[in-house]
Amino acid sequence: xxxxxxxxxxxxxxxxxxxxxxxxxxxxxxxxxxxxxxxxxxxxxxxxxxxxxxxxxxxxxxxxxxxxxxxxxxxxxxxxxxxxxxxxxxxxxxxxxxxxxxxxxxxxxxxxxxxxxxxxxxxxxxxxxxxxxxxxxxxxxxxxxxxxxxxxxxxxxxxxxxxxxxxxxxxxxxxxxxxxxxxxxxxxxxxxxxxxxxxxxxxxxxxxxxxxxxxxxxxxxxxxxxxxxxxxxxxxxxxxxxxxxxxxxxxxxxxxxxxxxxxxxxxxxxxxxxxxxxxxxxxxxxxxxxxxxxxxxxxxxxxxxxxxxxxxxxxxxxxxxxxxxxxxxxxxxxxxxxxxxxxxxxxxxxxxxxxxxxxxxxxxxxxxxxxxxxxxxxxxxxxxxxxxxxxxxxxxxxxx
Amino acid sequence: xxxxxxxxxxxxxxxxxxxxxxxxxxxxxxxxxxxxxxxxxxxxxxxxxxxxxxxxxxxxxxxxxxxxxxxxxxxxxxxxxxxxxxxxxxxxxxxxxxxxxxxxxxxxxxxxxxxxxxxxxxxxxxxxxxxxxxxxxxxxxxxxxxxxxxxxxxxxxxxxxxxxxxxxxxxxxxxxxxxxxxxxxxxxxxxxxxxxxxxxxxxxxxxxxxxxxxxxxxxxxxxxxxxxxxxxxxxxxxxxxxxxxxxxxxxxxxxxxxxxxxxxxxxx
Ligand SMILES: Cc1cc2nc3c(=O)[nH]c(=O)nc-3n(C[C@H](O)[C@H](O)[C@H](O)COP(=O)(O)OP(=O)(O)OC[C@H]3O[C@@H](n4cnc5c(N)ncnc54)[C@H](O)[C@@H]3O)c2cc1C
Ligand SMILES: Cc1cc2nc3c(=O)[nH]c(=O)nc-3n(C[C@H](O)[C@H](O)[C@H](O)COP(=O)(O)OP(=O)(O)OC[C@H]3O[C@@H](n4cnc5c(N)ncnc54)[C@H](O)[C@@H]3O)c2cc1C
Numbered sequence: 001x002x003x004x005x006x007x008x009x010x011x012x013x014x015x016x017x018x019x020x021x022x023x024x025x026x027x028x029x030x031x032x033x034x035x036x037x038x039x040x041x042x043x044x045x046x047x048x049x050x051x052x053x054x055x056x057x058x059x060x061x062x063x064x065x066x067x068x069x070x071x072x073x074x075x076x077x078x079x080x081x082x083x084x085x086x087x088x089x090x091x092x093x094x095x096x097x098x099x100x101x102x103x104x105x106x107x108x109x110x111x112x113x114x115x116x117x118x119x120x121x122x123x124x125x126x127x128x129x130x131x132x133x134x135x136x137x138x139x140x141x142x143x144x145x146x147x148x149x150x151x152x153x154x155x156x157x158x159x160x161x162x163x164x165x166x167x168x169x170x171x172x173x174x175x176x177x178x179x180x181x182x183x184x185x186x187x188x189x190x191x192x193x194x195x196x197x198x199x200x201x202x203x204x205x206x207x208x209x210x211x212x213x214x215x216x217x218x219x220x221x222x223x224x225x226x227x228x229x230x231x232x233x234x235x236x237x238x239x240x241x242x243x244x245x246x247x248x249x250x251x252x253x254x255x256x257x258x259x260x261x262x263x264x265x266x267x268x269x270x271x272x273x274x275x276x277x278x279x280x281x282x283x284x285x286x287x288x289x290x291x292x293x294x295x296x297x298x299x300x301x302x303x304x305x306x307x308x309x310x311x312x313x314x315x316x317x318x319x320x321x322x323x324x325x326x327x328x329x330x331x332x333x334x335x336x337x338x339x340x341x342x343x344x345x346x347x348x349x350x351x352x353x354x355x356x357x358x359x360x361x362x363x364x365x366x367x368x369x370x371x372x373x374x375x376x377x378x379x380x381x382x383x384x385x386x387x388x389x390x391x392x393x394x395x396x397x398x399x400x
Numbered sequence: 401x402x403x404x405x406x407x408x409x410x411x412x413x414x415x416x417x418x419x420x421x422x423x424x425x426x427x428x429x430x431x432x433x434x435x436x437x438x439x440x441x442x443x444x445x446x447x448x449x450x451x452x453x454x455x456x457x458x459x460x461x462x463x464x465x466x467x468x469x470x471x472x473x474x475x476x477x478x479x480x481x482x483x484x485x486x487x488x489x490x491x492x493x494x495x496x497x498x499x500x501x502x503x504x505x506x507x508x509x510x511x512x513x514x515x516x517x518x519x520x521x522x523x524x525x526x527x528x529x530x531x532x533x534x535x536x537x538x539x540x541x542x543x544x545x546x547x548x549x550x551x552x553x554x555x556x557x558x559x560x561x562x563x564x565x566x567x568x569x570x571x572x573x574x575x576x577x578x579x580x581x582x583x584x585x586x587x588x589x590x591x592x593x594x595x596x597x598x599x600x601x602x603x604x605x606x607x608x609x610x611x612x613x614x615x616x617x618x619x620x621x622x623x624x625x626x627x628x629x630x631x632x633x634x635x636x637x638x639x640x641x642x643x644x645x646x647x648x649x650x651x652x653x654x655x656x657x658x659x660x661x662x663x664x665x666x667x668x
Contacts, residue, residue: 019635021528036463040491040625043635080567141566143536143546168566172548175536179495184629187531202633208411208528215634258545262561262573279667303668336667346638357665359658365646375661376646377654387655395659395668 002056003040005032009052019047021212043214070160070222073099075127076150077110078141078169084110084118086235086275087165089125091228093236094192095163096126098201101194107131107159111149113139123243125236130243135250140264142257146173149250151180159223161201163192166227178225184218185225190232190350191215201226206327206350231275231331232354272306272323279305279336282325282352285312286341286362286381293318295385296340302392308332310342326351340381344369361385401454401578402518403445404505406538407438407473409466410528434469437523439476439591440584445521446477447589448555455479457508461489461500467608474602475594482508486612491625494533500623501534502541503616517558520581524549535583545576551587 005025012030024038032044032053045055073095077088092108099106105128113136115122122130133149150173154162164170166188178185191204195217201224203216218224254260274280281303283296293313300307308325309318325332327347337355342348344360344367352358353372360373361381370376377384412433445456458473460466461484470481484504492500509515520542525532532548539546551571552563561575562582594602613623620626645661647654662668 021635036465038490041632041635042491042625043632046634080570143548147540168549171532172536172546175494175531175533176540176546178533179498179537179540182495182629184493184495185531185533186630187533206638207530213636213638214632215636216630217633218630221629259547259574259576262575265563265571265573336662336665357662357667359662370646374645375658377658378646379651379654383651384655387651388658391655391659392668395663 003034003038003042003045004054004056005034006052006054007031009050011050011052013049015047015049016044016053019043021208021214065221067160067220067222070158072104072107072157072159073102073161074107074109074154074159074163074223076162076164076170077108077122078165078167079110079112079115082114084115084122085165085167085230087167087170087228087230089235090230090233091163091165092125092127094228094233095161096236098161098192098194099128102160102199104160105129107157109133109150109153111135111138111146113137119245121238123245124238124240126241127243130245132245132247133250134247135252137252137254137256138250140261141169141172142261143172143176143259144257145252147176147180150177154181154223162223162225164225164227166229170227174225174227181223182221183223183225184216184221185227186216186218187227189226189228192226192228200224229331231333234333274306274308274323274325274330274332277306277332277334279303279338280308280325280332280334280352280355281305281338281340282308282310282342283313283318283340284310284342284348285316286343287313287318288341288382290316290318292382295382295389299338299340299385299389299392302389302396303336303338305336305338310345310348339369339373340385342369343367344372401452402509402512402515403448403454403456404508404518404520405438405441405445405456405458405473405478406501406520406522406534407442407458407460407469408435408523408526409433409460409462409469410435410526432465432468434472435523435526435528437525437584437586438469440586440588441521441523442473442476442478443589443591444553444584445519446592448519448553452555457482459484459501459504461485461492461497461504463490470608471602471606472594474606474608475598476592477594477598481606481608482611483608484611484616486624488613488618488620488624491628492623493628493630494529494531494537495629496623496625496627498534498537498541499627500616500618501538503618504611505538505542507611507616516579518579519555519560520544520579522581522583524583524585532583535581539581542579542581544579544581546581546583547574547576548583550582550584553582553584553588 016025022037022039045053075091075095078085095106107129108127109131111133164174186203189203189205193202200217203226281300314324333354335356338359340361358373360369360376365378456478458478458481522535549565550562
């Protein structure tokens with residue numbers, strides 16, 4: 001297994017150098033050279049326009065799987081206190097698109113104990129089939145029981161694509177299921193698309209702290225599994241449709257799990273639900289100090305928004321952790337996102353750049369937030385925001 | 401009791417910058433570091449050892465230069481360190497990575513008389529690949545119970561008792577018998593800084609043992625690129641979005657224009 005450069009063909013253009021996340025290829029004397037740091041990821045092979053990079057993979061008697069046995073797209077739902085997590089609806093929207101492109105069916109899988117009454121409502125979001133695994137104990141989440149049940153279901157039914165929410169639950173069982181099935185799993189996808197040539201799933205995800213996007217594929221094995229962050233795709237409109245419901249009863253007891261839930265601790269539930277907010281006003285270090293956050297609150301109040309912030313504002317204790325937007329906080333997709341005194345670091349942008357309309361207020365015209373903003377105001381937020389509040393109030397009272 | 405900590409060497413990504421002219425990653429001068437959460441894993445292993453006894457064994461799969469992160473673990477106080485290095489390991493996805501780590505743990509346990517009680521500690525996620533998949537996949541490889549997203553952990557007899565974060569408003573106390581695997585969050589502790597003697601010891605007295613594919617009796621079809629099911633097809637820098645409408649005029653004018661635009665977009 002190796003990557004080599006055909007120096008006859010190489011033009012020394014450097015496209016490969018740009019594509020490599022490891023510093024594993026360099027141009028020396030106008031020819032590309034592979035360095036010690038090469039990780040054999042093959043990104044350079046794709047980037048080379050001269051076909052000068054040769055990637056030899058040894059064929060070591062891996063049994064070829066008959067990919068055509070695998071059909072259909074599955075979405076695994078997770079739930080909390082009897083409610084299906086909203087990422088499942090978002091995945092149904094995307095799953096429907098993928099299933100239509102492939103001309104296959106879409107299945108929603110629920111493991112739980114009391115969803116009988118919700119099945120009708122759940123059938124309105126695009127699934128052709130719902131598999132409802134019912135067991136008392138599955139009211140709570142158990143890593144090993146989820147793994148066992150899902151592995152059995154997938155082995156029996158052979159879906160080609162399995163989509164799971166990238167939540168603390170999904171990211172716990174998805175890798176375990178993938179490993180047991182010996183299947184590839186792509187984490188935290190922000191884009192899913194069918195390759196029209198091969199019908200493989202192209203799975204695009206941020207890596208290196210959001211600085212680079214990688215498109216991953218799983219060409220030689222099935223199922224193709226992917227986790228997707230909540231808020232990445234939109235929930236589809238509800239529509240009545242005919243859905244086939246399959247209920248499977250499991251007789252699990254607590255003894256079937258190797259881990260034991262001793263206690264569930266509920267912390268004070270946050271009042272703010274950023275992921276569902278239609279409008280978000282977010283503050284950054286530019287707000288200045290904790291007391292100044294009041295004008296952010298006033299703007300939010302005037303326009304009917306929830307409040308968010310950059311990580312800096314969380315670290316400085318100006319706002320609670322669950323209001324942080326970004327890579328290590330929430331991913332949000334409101335209709336309107338107003339960023340005030342936020343520079344627009346990549347880790348912040350990955351959490352909000354899919355908002356419908358972005359407004360940036362920043363005194364530095366070269367702040368990167370302006371690169372994603374639809375409307376930018378260069379100015380001191382302490383002057384701009386009060387004026388903005390005045391204007392919004394005027395507009396609103398004119399409507400009344 | 402053996403306590404394994406899995407350590408990954410990563411580029412210090414928070415310092416990765418994009419060259420605005422070429423739209424590529426500037427990697428020159430970016431240091432390689434220990435994945436931050438893996439220092440928390442080592443700290444937890446050491447604190448369990450200090451209370452209950454045992455041996456802390458640090459493992460890393462990577463190129464020869466990853467030896468440095470293992471030296472750091474030794475400097476913090478780990479008893480032994482193994483570097484799993486071989487060209488055949490390169491290009492591994494999480495499936496192949498967890499298989500290789502699992503083979504090494506099984507070999508070390510076997511060579512030391514098949515100890516039954518042990519604990520494996522991983523970071524929840526690495527800052528470069530960032531999949532958070534290696535922990536659970538390694539648990540599956542070893543057939544162990546797993547507890548991920550751990551922010552508190554205590555050993556009691558032959559059990560570990562952990563606090564696992566599920567969502568911002570809920571944590572769960574979960575216990576498991578040993579052997580088990582846990583993956584930790586940075587909230588679990590504050591990693592110690594190595595002492596001067598620790599650093600000198602780690603570099604002059606102690607040994608980082610190397611294991612290659614042969615030593616692990618690894619089958620080629622399960623390691624490195626060949627053993628990987630996922631393939632990086634393409635890597636690119638995210639493109640910039642936005643309409644770049646920077647409003648002009650006095651504060652009053654800009655604000656009015658903004659309100660008009662928002663009204664048109666039916667947001668006001
Ligand atoms: C692994 C990792 C994960 C991270 N995750 C996140 C994350 O999830 N979310 C996140 O937000 N960050 C995250 N960060 C941090 C991120 O890199 C930035 O440091 C952070 O987003 C900066 O916050 P800021 O924009 O509030 O502050 P700064 O970058 O300091 O920007 C302040 C801005 O305010 C402007 N300003 C100052 N005064 C005024 C004024 N009076 N009027 C108008 N404008 C003014 C300045 O021009 C400047 O642009 C992460 C970093 C790392 C390394
Ligand atoms: C751009 C890009 C995208 C990728 N996307 C995927 C993907 O979607 N799916 C996939 O399966 N693989 C993917 N990979 C491969 C993956 O990054 C590697 O398999 C890597 O070795 C481990 O994954 P991680 O960085 O995500 O670790 P994580 O799973 O995030 O790491 C969790 C913990 O596991 C331990 N650990 C991880 N790696 C090692 C190691 N080498 N040695 C010792 N301990 C370790 C550490 O304790 C770490 O804290 C990708 C690689 C690249 C370059």
